[in-house]
Amino acid sequence: MMTIIEFVFSHPLTRQSKLRSFARILKWQVGCRLRREIIIPWISGTKLVASRGMTGATGNIYGGLHEFADMLFVLHFLRQGDLFLDVGANIGSYTVLASGVRGARTWAFEPDPVTENVEVNDLSTLVNIYRLAVGSNCTDIRFTVGPRYNEPGCTRWR
Numbered sequence: 001m002m003t004i005i006e007f008v009f010s011h012p013l014t015r016q017s018k019l020r021s022f023a024r025i026l027k028w029q030v031g032c033r034l035r036r037e038i039i040i041p042w043i044s045g046t047k048l049v050a051s052r053g054m055t056g057a058t059g060n061i062y063g064g065l066h067e068f069a070d071m072l073f074v075l076h077f078l079r080q081g082d083l084f085l086d087v088g089a090n091i092g093s094y095t096v097l098a099s100g101v102r103g104a105r106t107w108a109f110e111p112d113p114v115t116e117n118v119e120v121n122d123l124s125t126l127v128n129i130y131r132l133a134v135g136s137n138c139t140d141i142r143f144t145v146g147p148r149y150n151e152p153g154c155t156r157w158r
Helices: 002-010 018-034 055-063 068-077 093-101 116-120
Strands: 037-041 047-051 083-087 105-109 127-130 154-156
Touching: 002 018, 002 055, 018 037, 018 047, 018 055, 047 055, 047 116, 055 093, 068 093, 083 093, 093 105, 093 116
Parallel strands: 037 154, 083 105, 105 127
Antiparallel strands: 037 047
């Protein structure tokens, strides 16, 4: 819990609104225990589908932009129609910023693609998802993926 508090106290978007940030944390901590997936309003009308244990997604819930400098770079420099490569797309938070907020075309590379965030933001015309890893050599690799939460029980935050 201490790392969450440190994150909120040091994040550029929450320094002036710590109480609201802590309310979001509390709401998330309770909500994710009641539902497997929650759809959260995010930047510029976009949404994120998040589940318990998704560190990057929860960082976006708590602070607005989890990886502040990198995400701000995407928001400031991409333009509509640009091509953005999201290598190691994970849940697609950068894809949502690039295509959902900036209107760029995105090629998202993720061996275990979680497509919910592309679908919930209706970005299929701007986003191509490639179910593969990108690396320095061509080979087969083994890795472990987390549990999938495609079961009923998704709720929306209001």
